[in-house]
Amino acid sequence: MTTPETAPVSLVTGANKGIGLETVRRLVDAGHRVYLxxxxxxxxxxxxxxxxxxxVQLDVTSDESVHGAAEIVEREEGRLDVLVNNAGISNPVREVHDYDGDDATSVLLTNVVGYVRxxxxxxxxxxxATVPRIVNVSSGLGSFGLVRDPSRIESRAGTPLYSAAKAGINMLTARYAQLLPGIRINAADPGMTxxxxxxxxxxxxxxxxxxIIAFALGGPDTPTGAFRDRDGDLPW
Incomplete structure (x- = not known):
């Protein structure tokens, strides 16, 4: 039986609103002790x-902030069962001729480097943890398969920097799942939310x-290195 002392410990980044906050809510409802x-x-x-x-104060673009958050969880819990990497930005979104290197740096620093940090x-x-899990919140916009499918909305989205960041997250997920076999590491696509x-x-x-919740709470058959939305597997 799970008690407050033995409840799974979870952390969700970028969680003060939207998908992050709803993820926190559902994990709390499932009996987790959740750090927002x-x-x-x-x-x-x-x-x-x-x-x-x-x-817990956590800015994914700051080493000091992220390591400070980790020290708090270590001191209070001694382990982390579920990490949900959700923090991200969509801006800037411009006419394609107007993008520059600083725009790319801004998006990639938060949406990719932040996940690695x-x-x-x-x-x-x-x-x-006994069965640790990492859920990387990705997007179908980062799928090479979906961007070539004219029947999918992802093929018509003019978001090159955001899409590139999500493709990067997908590859990080696949590679980390190979290199860290003791952790179930997956990418979740919320879809148009x-x-x-x-x-x-x-x-x-x-x-x-x-x-996100299916990967975070799934049973012993939960895969690692998968990319899914609520309806099932997605093409990389």
């Missing part, structure tokens, strides 16, 4: 209070977090 990571302390604490989670900071704590990032268009937050 967010850059802004005011917004993060307020969000954590609404879902009975624990706030968090994984490595928390890796020692994940390796203390109604959040601030896309003007509130798409399906519900619950639908958007289904794939």
């Amino acid at each position: 990571g967010a850059r802004d302390p005011g917004r993060g604490r307020a969000a954590a209070e609404t879902v009975a989670a624990r706030f 968090v994984i490595h900071a928390f890796l020692p704590l994940l390796e203390q 109604a959040t601030d990032l896309n003007g509130g268009e798409g399906h519900s937050l619950r639908d958007g977090t289904d794939a």
Whole structure:
């Protein structure tokens, strides 16, 4: 029987709103002790209070911030069972001729480098867990298969930098799953979900977090190195 002391410990980055906050809510409902990571302390604490989670200040672009968060979890828990890498940005979105190197640096620093920074900071704590899991929140926009399928909305999205970042996350997921066989590492695509990032268009937050939660809470048959949305496997 799970008790408060033996409950799984989870961390979700970029979790003060949207998909991140809904993921926290569902993990709390599943009996996890959840750390809600967010850059802004005011917004993060307020969000954590609404879902009975624990706030931890965490800016994925800062080594100091990420390692500080890891030290807190280590001191309070001694392990981490589930890491959900969710923090990311969509901006800037411009007319294609107007992109520059600084735009690419901004997107990749948060959406790709940030995932690597968090994984490595928390890796020692994940390796203390019995069945550790990493869920990297990705997107069908990073799928080479879907971008070539004219029947899919992903083929018509004009987001080259965001798409490149998500493709990078997919490859990181596949390679880390090979190199860290003791951890189940997967990429989840929320699909078109109604959040601030896309003007509130798409399906519900619950639908958007289904794939994340399936990887985070799945049983012994949960794969590693997979890329899925709520309906199943996706082409890389």
